Amino acid sequence: MKKKKGIVLAAPAILGFLAFYFIPFLIMGWYSVSFGMGKREFVGVQNFTELFQNRMFLLALKNTLQFTGIAVPVVLFGALGLSICLQRLARGGQVMRLALFYPLLIPIGAAVLGVQALWGQDGLVNWFLARLGQRGEDWIHTSAAFWILCILYWWKFLGYHILLFFVRIQMIPRPYYEYARLSGAANGTIFRKITWPLIFPTFLFNLLLALMNVFKCYREAFLLGGNYPDSSVYLLQHFMNNSFQNLNYQKMSTVSVSMLAVILATALAGYCAWKFSASKRND
């Protein structure tokens, strides 16, 4: 009876998933192997072949991976380090947390204006450079745009991750640490043996959020550089958005299917690794 009730209660969500995600995804799958509008023609793997020969797609993929590879570890380990430091802060901890969390509440438009005020042609950085007798640049339209985007990402999401780590670390019972200290454990050992194992699930959760936020950063990149920004910040979403502008549904679908395949493969690899390590531990 309980089971049936559960199914009834879950039915709207399941139906919603089927109607708005699963069936559209199947349609998208068809679009990725066909060409045209209206009556579509089956073209096999041609769309995939063309996609992986498309230099802009490869550039977008490289940039997105590079951005993820740099922005995510820095934000996660930075947030972890700062949240540990904040635990030890005797006074002003709350103000500090609020100050770090605040950027998340600022609208994107305002943040982008701030970036332009700093790194634009007439921005503060150029003003300082002019004082030093150096010539400025429109940094947003140079390869420096990549680092500007990274800084924007760190500034925006660091406080968010700090908050999540901070709360989890606070939940670790104090006696664990006291006992470890009494036993003569050093800070590094305490972190490795107590803090890290206990916050690891939170770390994974943060990792997931950080990865999702990397993809959300497209809005900032778009507002800073438009459809065709400097090639260093041309991301996968630029490729998708421009394909949408040109009404190239097959290209968009092919990218989506490829991305899903990569995500599923990664998840499967992770699951296998976890299973393997679990079986080793049991042995």
Next chain:
Amino acid sequence: MKRWLLLGIIFVSVICSAGCEERTQKKEELTVVAELEYEVEVKAAAAYYQEKNPGAFVNVEFLPKEETTRRNVLQKKRTDIMSGKGADVFFLSCNIEIAEGYEEPLLENVNKSIESGIFTSLDYYMDQDDYWKSGSYHKKLLEAGQMKGRQYVIPLACNYFVYVGPEDSVIEGKTLWDWMDETGTSGRKELTEGTVFGLGIMNARWQQPAVNYEEKEVLFDPDKWSKFMLEYLAYWQRSHEEEAGGADVYAVANICTLPDQLTGQETKANCQIVPDLNGNKMAAVSTYGAVAMASENKEAAYDFLMLFLNGEIEKEKGASYAGLWYGGTRGAPVEENAWESFMDIHYILNEATRENVVNSFRELDGAYFPGETEQKLYDAGDELILPGREMSGEEIQELVHKAADRAKEQYSMIVRE
């Protein structure tokens, strides 16, 4: 559990299939999507079509001008087109870089849209249509709307820059370099003064076509553009040192803005198309028409499209319905026969002048679809040319190179995408 899941799937399938109802469009029903500026002409064509084809119904959807409404309508229209039910025929326009304000187009890049498979190939219908055998359409303009030798888009109006001056003031140069040498070093200050402004505002056309979409190749050479811009700025400086009153006699202007020097019965004016740095004489497409790949009435859609070229409506309703170039300042005709009407309504009355104007059209080597890159290049060039700037020679050089490099990068991103 399994029963519930099965029921759920059946329920969803029923709902979905209810949404995907069979297209019950009548055979003669046509949906036309057009820019609002063509409202009069397209409505007249729709009425004419319905009159000639009893039982046919033409549903015309105009794209609004107001920015926010337009953006929303465009988004919806794009989604409709991608799902295969947007329209049968399109009458759309491209932005002219010198016009004020950039209006978001339905299709950002026409060539890329052709690649996406939005439009149907018109070759089959064109082969059967006598108009293309005997009509006066400038065939070289058609190439702009082709891909892999097949015609997808038909330019319906175009614009290009012309030099206008007294009848005997012929400029011999083959390229824009030669032209600038001739007008800038001729010793005739009036000629220099009259032409300098126009040569500058066509900076986005100094090298066209800038891109070969089929070969995925960028033809725009930033070094060439920069070098010419720097020369031009010096030329501009020289021409402004003293006023000679040449602007009343000579001009380089877009054919659509119809310089005063061309109008009137008595004026015998020379009118020559201005070549680009490579000697190409290209027109920018202002208006184009196409039939959707998803259309179920392709033949009827093609017939409707051709109403703006084959002169049927003009015969019935008068010169005001000669084409989508009529009345506006966005485009000139793409077929020679229509130039008579074009010149009549714009008061180009002198026979010798008229012949020179038509000759400028005949000399066209081809056409291209202008887009956002041209707009940005024009804006960058405009900033440099604007008088009153206080920059050192080094700073100007840097800005010129930067503008050219950015254009090159954008072109190459577009073409490789």
